[in-house]
Amino acid sequence: MRKTIFATGEIYHVFNIGVEKRPVFTDKREHDRALLTLNFYRFPKISAGLAQVLKLDLDKRAFFFSQLMKQKEKLVDIIGYSLMPNHFHLLLRQLLDDGIINFVSKFSNSYTRYFNSKNKRIGPLFQGAFKAVRIEEDRQLIHVLRYIHINPVVSSVIREVQLEDYPYSSFSEYMGKREGFCSKELILGYFSSVDKLREFTYDQVDYGKRLEAIKHLVFE
Helix, strand or coil: CCCCCCCCCCEEEEEEEEHHHCCCCCCHHHHHHHHHHHHHCCCCCCCCCHHHHCCCCHHHHHHHHHHHCCCCCCCEEEEEEEEECCEEEEEEEECCCCHHHHHHHHHHHHHHHHHHHHHCCCCCCECCCCEEEECCCHHHHHHHHHHHHHHHHHCCCCCHHHHHHCCCECHHHHCCCCCCCCCCHHHHCCCCCHHHHHHHHHCCCCHHHHHHHHHHHHCC
């Protein structure tokens, strides 16, 4: 039984890891497909799966995506994310009842089918049911997002100077380096400028050394 009860309107830190902690995002194609899958399955009214849509000719595919992105109703707001070699972090606000469960299930199932087909494997890709922690206060929210954003540096996936340009976390979206699909308004409302958010994030890039001090804010 899942311990977490997902309440509509509330925000949750959602994360999962590959089976046996094995890599699940191993190259650019896989990272890009994962981002596309996150973007696609935010919406509840989808007439075809992502794999089917990608088989359409370019004009029909572009039309499908343009219509999808016009939908106002969503399962979740994606506030932040980070794709790591063997796990992912998502910061999600549930907008419809069962929105988080439906969204994460669709993302995991769709991406697993893609990964298994590409890599000629079978079986589960992620380690059981995803984990989730409810965000209970503003301080927790901004600390969790900072943890998500600096995770690639703390885990030595990239160097600190690459953080703003790392394409597989939402930090580059917040810094205005690229377009994306995150709902940034809530977080940006806590800071007087993007520079202040940048300063707040970089302030604890040595986070690994101090993680224990606020670990209870990030994980159960």
